[in-house]
Amino acid sequence: MKIRVLGCSGAISQGCRTTSFLVDESILIDAGTGVGDLTLAEMVAIDHVFLTHSHLDHIAALPLMIDSVAALRSAPLQVHALPETIVALRTHVFNDVIWPDFSRIPSSAAPFVRFVPLATGEVRQVAGTTLEVLPADHTVPAVGYAVQGERGWWVFSGDTGRNPAFWKRVNALPVAMLVIETAFSNRERALAERSKHLSSDSLALELAQFERASECPICITHTKPSETRLIYEEVCRFDARVTGGTPGTHDIRWLEAGQVFDV
Ligand SMILES: [Zn+2]
Numbered sequence: 001m002k003i004r005v006l007g008c009s010g011a012i013s014q015g016c017r018t019t020s021f022l023v024d025e026s027i028l029i030d031a032g033t034g035v036g037d038l039t040l041a042e043m044v045a046i047d048h049v050f051l052t053h054s055h056l057d058h059i060a061a062l063p064l065m066i067d068s069v070a071a072l073r074s075a076p077l078q079v080h081a082l083p084e085t086i087v088a089l090r091t092h093v094f095n096d097v098i099w100p101d102f103s104r105i106p107s108s109a110a111p112f113v114r115f116v117p118l119a120t121g122e123v124r125q126v127a128g129t130t131l132e133v134l135p136a137d138h139t140v141p142a143v144g145y146a147v148q149g150e151r152g153w154w155v156f157s158g159d160t161g162r163n164p165a166f167w168k169r170v171n172a173l174p175v176a177m178l179v180i181e182t183a184f185s186n187r188e189r190a191l192a193e194r195s196k197h198l199s200s201d202s203l204a205l206e207l208a209q210f211e212r213a214s215e216c217p218i219c220i221t222h223t224k225p226s227e228t229r230l231i232y233e234e235v236c237r238f239d240a241r242v243t244g245g246t247p248g249t250h251d252i253r254w255l256e257a258g259q260v261f262d263v
């Protein structure tokens with residue numbers, strides 16, 4: 001299984017794109033601004049989008065992408081998300097004011113988009129790939145995902161604050177790669193808590209619960225561009241072994257748009 005990082009930033013600026021990962025050719029996890037780097041042919045090949053939650057940085061490219069591919073696809077694009085996320089998208093985005101309701105265009109019987117509700121804990125198989133919906137604890141209903149590859153599971157935290165339920169499940173999986181958010185530095189600790197994100201110190205506390213923490217790469221995602229340097233320095237301080245550095249507790253890596261991983 002190939003995971004291509006389209007976007008892994010907490011906000012936009014030159015070279016920074018928001019959350020989106022392409023799994024092989026036909027599955028997209030979140031639809032942040034990174035989707036804009038796909039060619040039209042690559043976008044047309046996507047049959048399933050799995051959303052972690054309704055926040056704009058994770059859905060921004062979805063309405064635009066549907067418009068790009070609609071006329072070129074024969075089957076509806078399936079958008080998998082929590083029921084609350086689907087309601088939010090219908091109410092605030094696909095409401096015929098901000099964007100057309102593509103779940104009723106060109107007709108309700110054969111629309112360009114079909115919303116498919118999912119639940120935390122559910123295992124779903126699409127396009128020959130198995131995905132499990134993981135718990136997340138964020139300011140709106142949210143999930144993470146585990147995707148089964150040939151060498152183990154690719155695990156993505158989604159946007160979340162401290163999350164014991166996540167580790168309870170993840171510790172039972174043979175994890176090949178963990179992608180975990182760290183939106184803020186310790187300087188913004190209070191903001192991180194209020195907005196239910198992790199900061200460098202809470203990342204350290206979370207990783208202490210991960211039983212395979214020394215066995216698989218740990219990739220940091222969703223850093224704010226203005227905070228990335230500081231978060232990097234703080235994580236280096238609590239953890240000596242950043243890739244290329246001296247041996248330590250964790251194999252911590254910084255995600256960048258354009259990276260492709262074999263899992
Ligand atoms: Zn969020």
Ligand SMILES: [Zn+2]
Binds near residue numbers: 010019055057159222
């Ligand atoms: Zn986010």
